[in-house]
Amino acid sequence: MQIKKEQVRDSILKNAELEFYTNGFEKASIRRIVKASGTTIGNFYNYFESKEELFNQIVGEEYYNFKFLLQNHNKLVKPDYLWQISNPSEWKKVLADFIPKFIPQLGNKFVILIECSKGTKYDQAREVLIDLLDEHFKEHLKEHNAKYEMIDIGKVLAEQVLNGIVSIIRQYYNDEKKKNDMIIEYLLFYFIGTMGLLGEF
Numbered sequence: 001m002q003i004k005k006e007q008v009r010d011s012i013l014k015n016a017e018l019e020f021y022t023n024g025f026e027k028a029s030i031r032r033i034v035k036a037s038g039t040t041i042g043n044f045y046n047y048f049e050s051k052e053e054l055f056n057q058i059v060g061e062e063y064y065n066f067k068f069l070l071q072n073h074n075k076l077v078k079p080d081y082l083w084q085i086s087n088p089s090e091w092k093k094v095l096a097d098f099i100p101k102f103i104p105q106l107g108n109k110f111v112i113l114i115e116c117s118k119g120t121k122y123d124q125a126r127e128v129l130i131d132l133l134d135e136h137f138k139e140h141l142k143e144h145n146a147k148y149e150m151i152d153i154g155k156v157l158a159e160q161v162l163n164g165i166v167s168i169i170r171q172y173y174n175d176e177k178k179k180n181d182m183i184i185e186y187l188l189f190y191f192i193g194t195m196g197l198l199g200e201f
Contacts, residue, residue, distance in 0.1 A: 009047045010038040018052050021108050024116040059113040070132040111169050133158035
């Protein structure tokens with residue numbers, strides 16, 4: 001009996017993810033979710049108190065993991081020696097190994113968090129993550145080239161990074177390998193550009 005209950009819950013979560021991804025939180029329909037899950041609205045409330053709780057179950061961990069990474073990246077074992085290497089091929093090899101280990105799984109849930117959370121407590125997630133990326137950029141800029149004056153470009157770069165990742169996920173949502181390869185390539189492009197600003201290339 002317990003297995004059956006878990007199957008219903010998992011089915012609701014799976015179909016809710018697609019519903020939120022397609023329609024956003026505000027336009028998402030519990031009725032459509034339960035119909036796709038083969039259950040009823042009455043039974044839905046045996047598993048989740050509200051649409052808000054369901055949304056939180058889907059994106060909550062994604063949000064806090066990504067935030068934690070940006071706020072604590074200096075405590076992680078990371079390839080700082082790359083800043084001494086000007087060969088993009090070496091960057092690509094290390095990033096291909098590093099990114100999957102230390103960046104939360106970038107998939108549909110991340111897109112839902114960034115683009116589909118209007119009307120929830122996460123509706124400022126995009127701005128929060130952009131601010132954290134901006135701080136991250138300025139921190140490295142100060143460390144490697146304190147004389148660089150155009151520090152306000154950090155916010156622009158942060159927005160581009162976030163928008164680019166979301167665009168890649170949406171385009172390659174059904175091809176995990178292609179998606180990951182594209183994200184690595186995109187971040188490599190970003191990092192090399194950053195190094196150019198720092199005067200490393």
